[in-house]
Amino acid sequence: MRDVAIIGIGMTRFGELWESSIRDLCVEAALACFNDAGIDRLDSITIGSMSSGLFTGQEHLASLVPDYLGRRNVPAVRVESACASGGQAVRTAFLEVASGMSDVVLAIGIEKMTDVSGGEATYALATAADQDYEAFHGVTFPGLYAMMARAHMERFGTTRDQLAQVAVKNHENGSHNPHAQFPFTVTRKQVINSVMIADPLTLLDCSPITDGAAAVLVAPAEMARELQRGPLTVITGIGHATDTISIAHRADLLHLDAIELASSRALGMAGKTIEDIDFAEVHDCFTIAEILVLESMGVVPAGQGGPATLDGLTALDGDFPVNPSGGLKSKGHPVGATGVAQICEAVTQLRGAAGDRQIPNARIALTQNMGGSGGSSVVHIVEAR
Amino acid sequence: MQVPRFWREIPRYYRLEAAACVQCDAIHFPPRKICPSCGANAFETVRLSGRGALTTFTIIRTPPSGFTDQAPYAVGIVELDEGVRLMAQITDCDVDTLKTGDRMIAKFRRIREEGRTGVIMYGYKFVPDVGV
Numbered sequence: 001m002r003d004v005a006i007i008g009i010g011m012t013r014f015g016e017l018w019e020s021s022i023r024d025l026c027v028e029a030a031l032a033c034f035n036d037a038g039i040d041r042l043d044s045i046t047i048g049s050m051s052s053g054l055f056t057g058q059e060h061l062a063s064l065v066p067d068y069l070g071r072r073n074v075p076a077v078r079v080e081s082a083c084a085s086g087g088q089a090v091r092t093a094f095l096e097v098a099s100g101m102s103d104v105v106l107a108i109g110i111e112k113m114t115d116v117s118g119g120e121a122t123y124a125l126a127t128a129a130d131q132d133y134e135a136f137h138g139v140t141f142p143g144l145y146a147m148m149a150r151a152h153m154e155r156f157g158t159t160r161d162q163l164a165q166v167a168v169k170n171h172e173n174g175s176h177n178p179h180a181q182f183p184f185t186v187t188r189k190q191v192i193n194s195v196m197i198a199d200p201l202t203l204l205d206c207s208p209i210t211d212g213a214a215a216v217l218v219a220p221a222e223m224a225r226e227l228q229r230g231p232l233t234v235i236t237g238i239g240h241a242t243d244t245i246s247i248a249h250r251a252d253l254l255h256l257d258a259i260e261l262a263s264s265r266a267l268g269m270a271g272k273t274i275e276d277i278d279f280a281e282v283h284d285c286f287t288i289a290e291i292l293v294l295e296s297m298g299v300v301p302a303g304q305g306g307p308a309t310l311d312g313l314t315a316l317d318g319d320f321p322v323n324p325s326g327g328l329k330s331k332g333h334p335v336g337a338t339g340v341a342q343i344c345e346a347v348t349q350l351r352g353a354a355g356d357r358q359i360p361n362a363r364i365a366l367t368q369n370m371g372g373s374g375g376s377s378v379v380h381i382v383e384a385r
Numbered sequence: 386m387q388v389p390r391f392w393r394e395i396p397r398y399y400r401l402e403a404a405a406c407v408q409c410d411a412i413h414f415p416p417r418k419i420c421p422s423c424g425a426n427a428f429e430t431v432r433l434s435g436r437g438a439l440t441t442f443t444i445i446r447t448p449p450s451g452f453t454d455q456a457p458y459a460v461g462i463v464e465l466d467e468g469v470r471l472m473a474q475i476t477d478c479d480v481d482t483l484k485t486g487d488r489m490i491a492k493f494r495r496i497r498e499e500g501r502t503g504v505i506m507y508g509y510k511f512v513p514d515v516g517v
Contacts, residue, residue, distance in 0.1 A: 146443035
């Protein structure tokens with residue numbers, strides 16, 4: 001396999017973007033990405049979108065996107081793995097380049113979520129769960145994670161303060177991110193006292209409904225060296241794994257096998273251990289999710305995610321900074337875009353271009369993107385060379 | 386929703402029919418055609434007891450479309466005495482007094498209906514098993 005570098009990144013603002021359609025968002029992110037890369041060549045496109053059909057009525061993004069990029073005839077494919085669709089798009093682009101099939105591939109992640117009502121969006125998101133044996137009973141995504149949160153609190157003594165600190169920390173980070181949907185800070189008291197969504201999770205435990213797109217351009221590392229625009233950022237590891245779609249079928253509700261396997265496979269491919277990682281962008285769709293991911297990846301032992309968060313381990317100036325971008329919580333979560341946006345943040349940090357949220361001397365990044373309640377996960381290791 | 390999509394699940398929704406692996410005895414609900422425990426593909430149909438204990442739950446206060454008339458309602462995971470875990474609503478109780486470990490029993494209930502002329506869906510919900 002060839003070494004694969006990221007030669008360009010681009011994002012739209014994340015938020016309720018009433019004036020922008022799904023095609024507008026894809027084009028805006030791609031244009032930003034081409035401008036960043038400084039090249040005008042494209043061999044192939046991969047598109048990650050969880051449910052453009054339910055959210056906007058538009059399927060066949062594999063024709064729409066190249067068409068409106070002015071790249072008719074370029075091959076394009078949409079990949080889907082619920083909220084991990086973006087990570088899947090980057091992985092697919094990586095495979096095309098690594099295999100020698102294509103040289104310059106654009107991976108776009110997109111979700112346009114505000115063209116439907118809140119109830120319809122909640123329904124669309126719940127299609128990532130088992131339709132006949134979970135969603136049939138009226139459970140929502142906050143509901144699934146709430147059941148994990150209750151179990152975590154009862155087994156390990158995790159507190160409401162510890163959960164809330166995940167939101168406090170990520171909003172603090174997001175307040176320095178110009179792309180963030182909610183770039184304001186919150187207090188633990190505000191998180192705990194916000195409206196209850198699914199006990200014990202409140203509104204501020206949940207990532208928002210968001211419109212947005214993100215794009216990365218990948219190419220062989222040797223081509224990237226010739227382009228010589230800033231530090232070389234190379235994808236050195238990719239891990240991907242799956243798990244049961246129903247949370248009731250997991251051997252341990254509080255250990256996300258797909259996350260453990262995806263991260264260990266990615267680290268193994270890169271020849272690294274979790275201790276080598278300078279910072280991580282992880283899938284904090286809910287506050288409890290960030291804690292479960294930290295534990296499942298082995299950053300902390302099972303049950304220690306809450307206390308470690310409260311102690312500042314994952315803060316911007318902590319020993320293992322997590323979600324310097326603000327994460328899904330503050331930056332926003334346009335589901336199909338999230339996995340690509342995580343890579344954009346990784347590259348921004350590795351270039352030293354993250355401004356007030358910059359992690360000093362960041363050289364090795366891990367991004368973890370999760371589908372549904374942990375039924376799939378894609379992990380990337382990105383290194384500055 | 387077209388009727389067949391609901392109708393074909395009736396053996397599971399109405400009668401809790403599960404698949405018992407003839408090779409390793411693992412019980413799967415919903416039934417499967419390949420046993421994830423041992424890889425075998427021969428099963429016997431068994432009916433679940435419907436009795437078990439609540440392992441975790443939540444109270445849905447922001448429901449998806451189709452359930453807006455029911456909120457707030459409790460949804461939980463019950464581990465049946467035969468070791469099978471099911472997710473379902475918990476009803477016929479004060480949701481604010483629910484505790485993990487509570488004994489539960491599955492009952493036949495209406496799940497939801499699709500407007501005035503659509504499908505009325507029935508299935509299992511759990512209620513506190515006060516008789517144990």
